[in-house]
Amino acid sequence: MAAQVKSKQRVEEHGEVFTNEREVNAMLDMVKQETERIDSRFLEPACGDGNFLSEVLRRKLAVVTERYGKSQLEYERYTFVAVSSIYGVDILQDNVEECRERLYGIVKNAYEQQFKDDCRPEVLDSIRYLLAKNILCGDALTLTTNNGEPIVFPEWSLVMGSKVKRRDFTFAALLNVSAEAPTFDMLDEIDQDEMGKIIPKPIKEYPMTSFLEVAKYE
Numbered sequence: 339m340a341a342q343v344k345s346k347q348r349v350e351e352h353g354e355v356f357t358n359e360r361e362v363n364a365m366l367d368m369v370k371q372e373t374e375r376i377d378s379r380f381l382e383p384a385c386g387d388g389n390f391l392s393e394v395l396r397r398k399l400a401v402v403t404e405r406y407g408k409s410q411l412e413y414e415r416y417t418f419v420a421v422s423s424i425y426g427v428d429i430l431q432d433n434v435e436e437c438r439e440r441l442y443g444i445v446k447n448a449y450e451q452q453f454k455d456d457c458r459p460e461v462l463d464s465i466r467y468l469l470a471k472n473i474l475c476g477d478a479l480t481l482t483t484n485n486g487e488p489i490v491f492p493e494w495s496l497v498m499g500s501k502v503k504r505r506d507f508t509f510a511a512l513l514n515v516s517a518e519a520p521t522f523d524m525l526d527e528i529d530q531d532e533m534g535k536i537i538p539k540p541i542k543e544y545p546m547t548s549f550l551e552v553a554k555y556e
């Protein structure tokens with residue numbers, strides 16, 4: 339079993355005690371259907387080295403393999419969707435790096451097991467880029483990065499086959515979303531300010547691109 343504590347100092351300063359596999363699985367089983375939905379969005383605001391996120395990814399990829407394992411392009415597209423919908427924040431940079439590396443390793447192993455020598459490096463490059471944008475170092479209480487900038491998450495939507503649309507949102511804007519979805523009648527009565535609270539506005543929109551070329555965005 340992996341160690342649950344790295345050091346006494348980290349426990350004292352950051353409350354860092356990792357959750358063991360049995361508990362991770364028991365908790366994820368409470369939302370089992372969501373963990374097996376390829377495009378279901380998960381955001382963990384204190385993700386550590388990714389105990390929860392890696393298990394979510396494993397479950398999603400098992401579905402990708404089962405459904406699309408016979409078609410390489412479909413497998414690659416849905417692997418992209420599975421990873422693109424997983425988000426994490428941690429205040430400690432080494433945890434963030436370990437988490438990204440761990441998720442990357444899970445994708446790479448699954449992909450290589452399925453397609454062996456036919457694996458395309460550009461698919462793995464896109465996955466690396468997704469993880470660099472979705473798993474971020476910052477403070478989930480102040481919603482800022484360690485430089486004091488707002489934490490920004492991209493939303494990735496696969497549209498028109500292999501094309502991807504990216505829109506960036508601040509973490510703060512995402513959390514301001516009203517928990518109650520408006521009815522159509524209510525929409526007529528809501529002014530623009532109210533609307534902004536219900537539907538967060540992206541701070542940046544990007545032109546559509548192939549899922550294999552997202553790394554060219556910046």
Ligand SMILES: C[S@@+](CC[C@H](N)C(=O)[O-])C[C@H]1O[C@@H](n2cnc3c(N)ncnc32)[C@H](O)[C@@H]1O
Pocket residue numbers: 352353354355356357382383384385386387388389390427428429430433476477478479480
């Ligand atoms: C109890 S551990 C849980 C880690 C992981 N979720 C797990 O279950 O294994 C808490 C994590 O939160 C991080 N953390 C502490 N304060 C934080 C904050 N303000 N914002 C983001 N992460 C924070 C710590 O670095 C640590 O990795």
